[in-house]
Amino acid sequence: MKRLTQLDGLRGIAALIVVIFHLSLIAQPFLDTNSTGDAWWWLSETPLRLATDGTQAVLLFFVLSGLVVALPALRAGFTNFSWKKYFGSRFLRLYIPAWGALALAGILIFCIPRMSSNVTSNYWLDDTNAKHVQLLTLLQDATLMKVGNAADNVLWSLRWEIIFSLLLPLFVLAAVLIKRSWIAFALAMAGCVALTIGDPNHANAAFYLPVFMMGTLMAARLDTIQEWSARRSKRFWIAALATSLFFMVASRVFAFAAPASSFAGGLLWSLVGLGAAGIILCAIGFASFSGFLNRRPTQFLGRISFSLYLIHVPIIATLAYMLGDAQWWLVGIIGVPLSLTAATVFHRYVEVPSQRLAHRVGARVARPRVAPATPVAAFPPIEPIEQAPQVEYPHGAVLLHYAAMR
Numbered sequence: 001m002k003r004l005t006q007l008d009g010l011r012g013i014a015a016l017i018v019v020i021f022h023l024s025l026i027a028q029p030f031l032d033t034n035s036t037g038d039a040w041w042w043l044s045e046t047p048l049r050l051a052t053d054g055t056q057a058v059l060l061f062f063v064l065s066g067l068v069v070a071l072p073a074l075r076a077g078f079t080n081f082s083w084k085k086y087f088g089s090r091f092l093r094l095y096i097p098a099w100g101a102l103a104l105a106g107i108l109i110f111c112i113p114r115m116s117s118n119v120t121s122n123y124w125l126d127d128t129n130a131k132h133v134q135l136l137t138l139l140q141d142a143t144l145m146k147v148g149n150a151a152d153n154v155l156w157s158l159r160w161e162i163i164f165s166l167l168l169p170l171f172v173l174a175a176v177l178i179k180r181s182w183i184a185f186a187l188a189m190a191g192c193v194a195l196t197i198g199d200p201n202h203a204n205a206a207f208y209l210p211v212f213m214m215g216t217l218m219a220a221r222l223d224t225i226q227e228w229s230a231r232r233s234k235r236f237w238i239a240a241l242a243t244s245l246f247f248m249v250a251s252r253v254f255a256f257a258a259p260a261s262s263f264a265g266g267l268l269w270s271l272v273g274l275g276a277a278g279i280i281l282c283a284i285g286f287a288s289f290s291g292f293l294n295r296r297p298t299q300f301l302g303r304i305s306f307s308l309y310l311i312h313v314p315i316i317a318t319l320a321y322m323l324g325d326a327q328w329w330l331v332g333i334i335g336v337p338l339s340l341t342a343a344t345v346f347h348r349y350v351e352v353p354s355q356r357l358a359h360r361v362g363a364r365v366a367r368p369r370v371a372p373a374t375p376v377a378a379f380p381p382i383e384p385i386e387q388a389p390q391v392e393y394p395h396g397a398v399l400l401h402y403a404a405m406r
Helices: 005-031 039-044 046-053 054-077 083-111 123-128 135-142 154-180 181-195 207-221 223-228 235-254 263-283 287-293 297-304 304-324 325-368
Strands: none
Touching: 005 039, 005 046, 005 054, 005 083, 005 123, 005 223, 005 263, 005 297, 005 304, 039 046, 039 054, 039 325, 046 235, 046 263, 054 083, 054 154, 054 207, 054 223, 054 235, 054 263, 083 135, 083 154, 083 325, 123 304, 154 181, 154 207, 181 207, 207 223, 207 263, 223 263, 223 287, 235 263, 263 287, 263 325, 297 304, 304 325
């Protein structure tokens, strides 16, 4: 199965957007004057939101996971796929890097004091990032099931990755049943979009799991999608990419007319998952876009994307507490290259070894058990039968007299 390397590049860009998003939250107190036309309005209420919206980027991660994680099972077939190997390796690939990121966060928080007086109160940096480290809290975070992660608050998304990973057999089975026709596929995608209608501030499993399902549905018909994509024109792909990008930020661009809590706002928010699926479709079928995603810088970002996603918040939050959030521009200048460098090291020494360990454990779990050989009972040697002398009887018959066996 050929790897879709352009999706790695797409994941790398999404990870970088999450970094920029958190840097923008550090700068928000100094950019947001609560007036139309200020710097924060341009960053958050216009199409420029594409470069700074971490939440939408995470939803793109979810659709990508739905596609990439389900694809091997769909290619092998539900009954032929090694579910033992999958479950034996999948969770190690998620948990070990997450634990490494938590350890880094704990060390930074413990070693470098975080003084509330250095940052603006009632904003992201002060409200959602831990100022003290507690072992019990870190252990709770390490389960990846806790709601709210102050030591490293990006871990909230891994909770949904874990839940999706546990439910993957059901996702794959549903996709196998649906993939038989385009009509069923279209109806299933529409159903996923409908399930995501609602207030983004109160998103739950009913919102996030359908986003994963969109990716799994795409994986189920990937060959057909690729054949269909090859027949589309460049003009079509430009329009499709522009529309998908617009869907990603429509809820923010029209927030002045359709607040998030309104039904119209909920409808616009539901377009985010569809927009993410559209961007992935363009990455697969739009040659120019695919070529951009396969360039060395984007492939590098894709290679370290998971590590960058996991460790950038502890790094930039620590810098902001050290320098003060008023120096947000300096936090960005130092924090971005530092995060990229640290992610490269983390990828090499934590993520890659965890992948190798996961592969070995998965292979070991999936290895068929060999039944022990049944021992053969030893019997005493059989003594030869003594043959009695031949006796001749009338008519030439010959009879043999055997001595009784002892």
